[in-house]
Amino acid sequence: MTQALTRIAALTRRDLIIELSYHFQLMLRFSTVLLAVLMFFFLGRLMGRPEELSRYEGGYFEFALVGLLVMGYSQACVTAFGRSIQTAQADGTFEILLSTPTRLSTLMIGTLAVPMLFATIDAVVYIAFGWALVGFTAPLAGFAIAAMLLLLTVGTFAAIGILSATVIILTKRGDPFSSLVLQLSNLLAGAVFPIAVLPEWLQNFSYVVPAFYGLRGTRELLLAGGGVADVATDILVLVGFNLVLLPASLYALNRAIRMARITGTLGNR
Amino acid sequence: MFMADHNPRTSTTPILAVYDVTKIYEPPPRWLRPLIRTAASGPVPALRGVSLSVHSGEIVGLVGPNGAGKTTLIKLITTLLQPTAGQVSVDGYDADRQPYHVRDRIGLVLEGDQGLYGRMTGLQNLEFYGRLAGMGRTTARRRGTEVLAMLELTAQDKLVFGYSAGMKMRLSIGRAIMPDPPLLVLDEPTRSLDPVASRSTGRLFRELAETGRAILLSSHRLDEVLDVCSRLIAIVDGVVRFSGTARDLARTPADAARALSDLLETEPSSAP
Structure with a gap:
């Protein structure tokens, strides 16, 4: 366990050193976050307080802020593994990493730390701007349960990210799941608009998108003053998704690596 | 002078x-x-019935033409490939069944400077791999500093993308020896080095072997393997064609190089 933590810390430090060395990219990244916040702020002024959001405190801006926050973590999670494997394949570190005594699961968790850290910085920016622009506040107890919901949501996206990495190991290029899943989640889970505006038949698809439960529960906690009992269903559904998706994705990844060891395509680019 | 004469341990x-x-x-x-794109549509035989051993303190040279199966063998040893048949064991651990134990005991240098992060310093690279091997932060830093000194890489705070090919090579070797593994597997480590740097790297391999490490060195450079290695294994078309010392080939290094070269060029059917 201690060795696994040491390795995760090493992978985190590596990613942090490398990410921080690209100053311009870092600047662009945080500029994008600021621009997104401002865009949704002005959109919120235009939309005011739509009837579909009447059960939440605040207006559209607060609703969208929570969506941006949850989807920010989800995006970081779903793209981290595939990107990391592609980079390692391109710069020739992939086989060397796999020849170290580091377990695959440790490599995966270690790879996730910096994207999660950046998503947290984004989240702080969202909350700070929300507070500065519209006085957005949320109960502390709500934040604690929301953090658990977020973790569960991130777990399902991590599973999808691992499946994506599996395909990259086999096919070398192409990140088939991340963009599709993110776009579908944005559309169907109600990331920046309530699903009530979707046609009824399309709304039914929302229930098979894990992000829907994460978003619904988080908003209930942060914007509607709900408690654990109000989000129990969301928590249970997300636990179910995690129990199925995480082992399945790790199994698929192990199988892909095994196959690549047989076909000799592990180090191919 | 053959390596066997000055490295008898x-x-x-x-x-x-x-x-x-x-x-x-x-x-x-x-x-x-x-x-999945693969180079061929059907099964491709790469190695057939290969057996070899490397002892502590020994440098065994692996030679063969392009496509002979050297890199395949190295990847099998380092658990990056799964053998179709046969067994690889490192320090008593089976590579297929106990891969993590095996990886704990191997330092791998793959095709030159693979594995280095250009946007990290030499010391940061070594610390990273030291910690992946399970070292604590302080231990990894101390060991990294020691290794850099041993490799005469004094610019420890310089980013690796500014290193010369020779420096990257030495750092790759440093990466491999960071956890002090009993076995070093080196795949064409001197490919991009000039003759002076190559000779100096050869001296380093001897020093590493003298401290008890077993080294498997794959190389295209016959002069290098004859100079550095205590034993040679020649592979052609996935089959071991020769296994022995340079003295088994000829009396002098020059004759041994010629004999080895002839051996590698001979058609398999006419091999001795």
Whole structure:
């Protein structure tokens, strides 16, 4: 366990050193976050307080802020593994990493730390701007349960990210799941608009998108003053998704690596 | 002078033992073929019945023409490939069944400077791999500093993308020896080096072997392997064509180089 933590810390430090060395990219990244916040702020002024959001405190801006926050973590999670494997394949570190005594699961968790850290910085920016622009506040107890919901949501996206990495190991290029899943989640889970505006038949698809439960529960906690009992269903559904998706994705990844060891395509680019 | 004359330290138990290993690159299952590109559509035999051993304190040279199977053998030893038949064991651990134990005991240098992060300093690279090997932060830093000094890489705070090819090579070796493994597996480590840097790297290999490490060195450069290695294994078309010392080939290094070169060029059917 201690060795696994040491390795995760090493992978985190590596990613942090490398990410921080690209100053311009870092600047662009945080500029994008600021621009997104401002865009949704002005959109919120235009939309005011739509009837579909009447059960939440605040207006559209607060609703969208929570969506941006949850989807920010989800995006970081779903793209981290595939990107990391592609980079390692391109710069020739992939086989060397796999020849170290580091377990695959440790490599995966270690790879996730910096994207999660950046998503947290984004989240702080969202909350700070929300507070500065519209006085957005949320109960502390709500934040604690929301953090658990977020973790569960991130777990399902991590599973999808691992499946994506599996395909990259086999096919070398192409990140088939991340963009599709993110776009579908944005559309169907109600990331920046309530699903009530979707046609009824399309709304039914929302229930098979894990992000829907994460978003619904988080908003209930942060914007509607709900408690654990109000989000129990969301928590249970997300636990179910995690129990199925995480082992399945790790199994698929192990199988892909095994196959690549047989076909000799592990180090191919 | 042959290496065998000045590096006699060997033990009887091999650190690396390869028993009758065969590797056939199998194509992926039919349903996956539209997605996975492989070099050939059918099975590709790469190694047939290869056996070898490397003892502590020994440098064994692996030579052979392009496509002979050297890199395949190295990847089998380092658990990056799965053998079709046969067994690889490192320090008594089976590579297929106990891969993490095996990886704990191997330092791998793959095709030059693979594995280095250009946007990190030499010391940061070494610390990273030290910690992946399970070292604490302080230990990894101390060991990294020691290794850099040993490799005469004094610019420890310079980013690796500013290193010369020779420096990167030395750092790759440093990366491999960071956890002080009993076995070093080096795949063409001197390929991009000039003759002076290559000779200096050869001296380093000898020093590492003198401290008890077993080294398997794959190289195209016959002069290098004859100079550095205590034993040679020549592979052609996935089959071991020669295994022995340079003295088994000829009396002088120059004659041995010629004999080895002839051996590698001979058609398999006419081999001795």
